[in-house]
Amino acid sequence: MSLDVDYDTLIPNNVGLSSDRRVLKALEKWHPGYISWWNDLIPQQFQQSPVYLRTAVSVDPKGWAKFDYVKMPEYRWGVLLAPQVDDRRIPCGEHAGEAAWQEVPGEYRAMLRRLIVIQGDTEPASVEQQRHLGLTAPSLYDMRNLFQVNVEEGRHLWAMVYLLHKYFGADGRDEADDLLRRSSGSEEAPRMLGAFNESTPDWLSFFMFTYFTDRDGKMQLESLAQSGFDPLSRTCRFMLTEEAHHMFVGETGVGRVIERTCEAMKAAGIDDPYDVKRIRDLGVIDLPTIQKKLNLHYTLSLDLFGQEVSTNAANAFNSGIKGRYMESRIADDHRLSDATYPVWTLVDGKLTRQDAPALTAINMRLRDDYTRDAAGGVGRWNKIIEKAGIKFELTLPHEAFHRQIGVFSGRHFGPTGEALSAEAYAAGAKDWLPSKADGDFIQSLMKPCFEPGKYAGWIAPPKVGIDNKPGDFEYVQLHMA
Amino acid sequence: MGEFVKQHVIDPEICIRCHACEAACAIGAIEHDDVNVVVKADVCNECMSCIPVCPTGSIDNWRLVATPYTLADQYGWSELPPATAPATAPEATDATVAALIADAHGGTARAPASASKPTINLYPPSKPIEAVVQGNYRLTAETADSDVRHIVLNFEGRPFPVLEGQSLGVLAPGLDWLRLYSVASPRDGERPGFHNVAITVKRSGACSNYLCDLKKGDRVRIAGPFGATFLTPDDPDARLLMICTGTGAAPFRGFTMRRQRQPKGSGDMMLVFGARTPDALPYFGPLAKVPDNVLRKLFAFSRVAGAPKQYVQDRLMDEAPEIAERLADPRTHIYVCGLRGMEAGVEQAFVSIAESVGLSWEALRETLRAEGRYHVETY
Numbered sequence: 060m061s062l063d064v065d066y067d068t069l070i071p072n073n074v075g076l077s078s079d080r081r082v083l084k085a086l087e088k089w090h091p092g093y094i095s096w097w098n099d100l101i102p103q104q105f106q107q108s109p110v111y112l113r114t115a116v117s118v119d120p121k122g123w124a125k126f127d128y129v130k131m132p133e134y135r136w137g138v139l140l141a142p143q144v145d146d147r148r149i150p151c152g153e154h155a156g157e158a159a160w161q162e163v164p165g166e167y168r169a170m171l172r173r174l175i176v177i178q179g180d181t182e183p184a185s186v187e188q189q190r191h192l193g194l195t196a197p198s199l200y201d202m203r204n205l206f207q208v209n210v211e212e213g214r215h216l217w218a219m220v221y222l223l224h225k226y227f228g229a230d231g232r233d234e235a236d237d238l239l240r241r242s243s244g245s246e247e248a249p250r251m252l253g254a255f256n257e258s259t260p261d262w263l264s265f266f267m268f269t270y271f272t273d274r275d276g277k278m279q280l281e282s283l284a285q286s287g288f289d290p291l292s293r294t295c296r297f298m299l300t301e302e303a304h305h306m307f308v309g310e311t312g313v314g315r316v317i318e319r320t321c322e323a324m325k326a327a328g329i330d331d332p333y334d335v336k337r338i339r340d341l342g343v344i345d346l347p348t349i350q351k352k353l354n355l356h357y358t359l360s361l362d363l364f365g366q367e368v369s370t371n372a373a374n375a376f377n378s379g380i381k382g383r384y385m386e387s388r389i390a391d392d393h394r395l396s397d398a399t400y401p402v403w404t405l406v407d408g409k410l411t412r413q414d415a416p417a418l419t420a421i422n423m424r425l426r427d428d429y430t431r432d433a434a435g436g437v438g439r440w441n442k443i444i445e446k447a448g449i450k451f452e453l454t455l456p457h458e459a460f461h462r463q464i465g466v467f468s469g470r471h472f473g474p475t476g477e478a479l480s481a482e483a484y485a486a487g488a489k490d491w492l493p494s495k496a497d498g499d500f501i502q503s504l505m506k507p508c509f510e511p512g513k514y515a516g517w518i519a520p521p522k523v524g525i526d527n528k529p530g531d532f533e534y535v536q537l538h539m540a
Numbered sequence: 541m542g543e544f545v546k547q548h549v550i551d552p553e554i555c556i557r558c559h560a561c562e563a564a565c566a567i568g569a570i571e572h573d574d575v576n577v578v579v580k581a582d583v584c585n586e587c588m589s590c591i592p593v594c595p596t597g598s599i600d601n602w603r604l605v606a607t608p609y610t611l612a613d614q615y616g617w618s619e620l621p622p623a624t625a626p627a628t629a630p631e632a633t634d635a636t637v638a639a640l641i642a643d644a645h646g647g648t649a650r651a652p653a654s655a656s657k658p659t660i661n662l663y664p665p666s667k668p669i670e671a672v673v674q675g676n677y678r679l680t681a682e683t684a685d686s687d688v689r690h691i692v693l694n695f696e697g698r699p700f701p702v703l704e705g706q707s708l709g710v711l712a713p714g715l716d717w718l719r720l721y722s723v724a725s726p727r728d729g730e731r732p733g734f735h736n737v738a739i740t741v742k743r744s745g746a747c748s749n750y751l752c753d754l755k756k757g758d759r760v761r762i763a764g765p766f767g768a769t770f771l772t773p774d775d776p777d778a779r780l781l782m783i784c785t786g787t788g789a790a791p792f793r794g795f796t797m798r799r800q801r802q803p804k805g806s807g808d809m810m811l812v813f814g815a816r817t818p819d820a821l822p823y824f825g826p827l828a829k830v831p832d833n834v835l836r837k838l839f840a841f842s843r844v845a846g847a848p849k850q851y852v853q854d855r856l857m858d859e860a861p862e863i864a865e866r867l868a869d870p871r872t873h874i875y876v877c878g879l880r881g882m883e884a885g886v887e888q889a890f891v892s893i894a895e896s897v898g899l900s901w902e903a904l905r906e907t908l909r910a911e912g913r914y915h916v917e918t919y
Contacts, residue, residue, distance in 0.1 A: 121662045122662050124657075277558075300564070300593045303558035303560040306558045307558065307595035432557075526656055529654045
């Protein structure tokens with residue numbers, strides 16, 4: 060096992076593919092389908108444009124970020140695993156303390172395969188959801204960030220496909236093929252999770268998606284990085300460093316939209332953030348609409364964590380397949396034989412937290428970790444608003460609001476968690492969630508801005524360039540056919 | 541005034557708390573709360589592992605401080621406190637290599653603002669990479685009294701990511717310590733995309749004799765890359781004034797080739813190059829082929845029979861008005877590379893040229909250094 064990436068084979072890797080003929084052949088057979096999926100997806104003019112992308116040349120952190128121009132179809136998607144930790148132990152569950160598995164343990168084969176397939180399915184899905192955004196990019200900088208996110212999601216698909224081919228035989232190969240057969244929003248073969256069949260119609264949605272939904276991905280990867288199945292753990296650990304870039308695109312993207320709105324309001328002498336019409340006439344997105352988008356994407360992402368109380372999650376933890384967020388830093392027995400965890404429940408129609416066996420509350424705990432993590436960026440966004448002297452505060456809505464999965468589904472709650480009648484909810488919804496008219500307004504701002512160093516009027520430039528590049532750097536050398 | 545120490549800090553305004561740095565740190569020097577990510581001053585060893593994994597660039601901040609900021613200080617920040625003294629990222633993580641570079645650079649230097657982020661120490665001297673010699677060509681005429689060679693190294697597909705102006709270390713068999721050589725090729729290789737690396741070596745000591753005698757196909761142990769400040773600006777509008785003697789031309793070959801492969805900007809390039817005789821001047825032939833409107837060349841020869849001795853400072857003085865115009869232009873980046881003896885003469889020429897247009901070279905040099913626009917590498 061090497062830290063360095065082998066570029067000898069068609070598929071760059073640090074897993075010794077050139078001496079693993081069976082897997083190499085299987086992956087080479089899968090490769091054309093992948094390339095044609097990619098080529099059909101992204102508009103041709105972008106496929107032929109050199110994009111300033113980051114590629115890992117080593118999984119050692121020092122070799123992790125090399126920047127250069129590359130045409131996306133020529134991007135070397137590879138199979139990269141974080142370095143093996145000597146004498147790694149299974150961190151949790153009934154096998155805690157035993158040596159980590161280097162091969163799939165027979166009794167957990169089905170469970171592992173399913174987890175890998177679900178994770179793998181989200182990766183190409185988001186590329187599909189974002190496929191048209193390049194055409195309306197607010198700058199070459201943002202276009203480059205979009206494509207970086209896209210190629211890395213593509214690489215994450217590769218990572219999961221490698222595990223399927225390497226460890227799951229014929230079943231794994233079938234599953235890998237299905238990952239290319241399903242398609243986001245498709246009637247016949249949709250992606251597996253709901254949030255990944257929603258479209259990403261505009262750039263604010265994209266930023267919200269990368270902030271909130273990719274953050275769910277981050278939490279899932281964090282728990283899989285704790286897996287007792289070592290190849291999965293190592294794969295996810297390396298993916299997490301890439302996922303950090305997606306968090307960055309989301310957090311700074313939303314922040315720049317807010318910054319531009321505040322700046323335009325100040326310049327026009329508008330103090331009232333609810334003076335929506337006048338603010339929109341400035342060609343920027345009003346803060347209440349940004350709050351609505353936040354409400355939507357946050358709650359859709361909460362649904363991705365599944366049922367609050369779940370035996371599947373308990374089994375995955377107990378068998379050592381999936382850990383908790385930062386498992387190694389939690390000071391307990393890592394088995395949860397007697398522990399409890401407070402879980403949302405409804406008692407006489409009232410929301411309350413009640414202790415449940417911690418083992419079955421794994422999803423609830425991860426969702427709480429997620430909410431804490433997501434709150435950090437909201438705090439930063441509010442600092443931008445505060446600095447501009449505008450009286451407005453973005454908040455995460457209550458977890459009960461607008462939910463389709465779990466204890467809150469099928470009932471009506473407002474953004475502060477108050478139980479509502481169906482009528483009251485319907486009446487309030489237009490103030491809480493983006494309407495069609497809100498979407499149309501945002502869409503009307505989505506005009507491309509492709510001149511180096513220039514930004515569309517609804518978004519502020521970034522504070523720092525990618526790879527320390529100056530403001531007018533040509534992040535994408537657009538191919539003019 | 542007490543002793544200043546360099547402290548690694550994270551810019552909380554730019555950081556997005558992804559904790560990728562924390563995961564990359566092998567010695568537990570980074571931790572976080574719900575708001576900030578902070579660095580333990582007494583644990584961080586400047587190994588630079590956290591730098592490339594940061595998606596925002598917030599990680600790459602350095603402060604010179606009398607007393608290091610505590611973790612409590614850092615947790616309380618909503619923005620970085622103002623810098624009281626300039627500090628920059630280290631040039632190498634290995635103390636001996638860092639000392640060699642600091643000596644060559646004449647103290648602390650700053651990289652050009654638009655330079656790409658360098659990778660350093662991917663292969664430390666204790667864990668070198670093996671390269672294969674792809675070619676070894678004599679650059680100076682057989683009649684010249686110096687034997688200078690262009691040696692091309694191939695890393696066989698393994699990564700050795702260099703920027704123009706960086707150095708690599710050669711570990712010659714039987715020698716106790718490595719020797720540093722400037723990279724003479726651009727970042728993407730002798731030919732674009734080939735990612736091989738060239739060095740310029742003058743036969744003068746045990747290590748260079750070893751290198752000069754290498755044959756095609758021989759294997760050689762390499763450490764690096766090293767160096768984080770003697771770099772070329774990526775801004776195509778930046779103007780380059782490059783002054784060198786002998787093998788000091790190596791980085792400038794890389795700079796020039798890099799420029800020629802970049803989208804064209806308004807920045808011009810001037811090379812002032814000194815050697816004893818034309819046939820002792822490395823790359824004389826290829827240089828002569830670069831058109832003057834791409835690279836203006838001023839040669840100084842000190843041992844040509846029948847001609848007066850000319851040194852680089854004499855050529856600078858010959859073209860004083862042109863040099864003065866460049867000194868005053870905020871887009872100009874100046875590089876000096878070669879034998880240590882050349883520095884004094886070049887300094888004198890700059891003092892005199894600056895004075896002629898009412899500038900103080902000493903003050904100007906400080907500004908240029910602070911802005912990452914004046915770079916010296918002498919040995």
